[in-house]
Amino acid sequence: MTDQSPPEMPPADLPRLGEIGLTNFAPYLMNRIMGRYNASLREEMAGLGLTTPKMRALAVLSVIEGPLIRELAVYSVVEQSTLSRALDQLATEGLIRREADATDSRATRVFITEAGRAAFETLWPHMSEAHSRMFRGIPADERSAFVGTLQKMLTNIRKHEI
Template sequence: MQDDLPKPDETLGEMGLYSFAPYLMNRIMGRYNADLQGDLRALGLSTAKMRTLAVLAVVPGLTINELSVYAVTEQSTMSRTLESLEQAGLVRRAGRATDGRVREIYLTEAGRAEFDRAWPAMYAGYRRMFAGIPGEERRAFVATLQKILRNVRRHEI
């Protein structure tokens, strides 16, 4: 039921930024990423590299297009990021078993170790984000985000 959504003729000014969920989500993630950058820089990682390592730690064997979507990174940025990670020995590319023309990307042991070094900073940011929010509320929020993601994925190209 969407009766409580703003009316289609209501302007953003009338609604207000703090009632506009896309603004809040961007602002939250912008702050999370900015806070994390210092920790990552100390580890020699960029946000794009951290996201790539994190995604591959959980979902190995993605193509560059799939990895770009999961890591929320432009494909051109992902290409440069993967080149750098591959040169550093943190990822490897392999032909897909069913179609050798398709290249899948995997973490190497060194890549897993690098992600394991970055994880504490990522987790600390996550804990700060949910400080003072009870587990039940956090779980409901994450479930709502998953529903929103399904809604917007229906419109992906």
């Protein structure tokens, strides 16, 4: 692939972060908001031995039936190696079950158990409550517009997968 243009085209004249302002820069706001959302969930659930990777895996598995581990890693937003170890714990605690894929013997599918569903039942109200706090005072139409934009953004940033 030949490329006529210089290796790194310097941006003509990028607006500066100071000009935009931190609180008008969407990624900054999203990191602030999710930082607190995740921190409060983590604090609330730490007593139950639920770490962030374990919570996320359970939440996804409550909705998606028997994904491959690499798929679960993407859905859960957890590094695959970290997820592998979180699944070890969840399996030991009887909350999930690994099962060899029927047609590809390299692959493993993950299933939530009844105990896992029960654990998620105690987790979900906390997630839901944190969600409600986030959206307090924001009307329904604004909420759905917001989610619509998020969905576009997700398709934008996906590499190609899932």
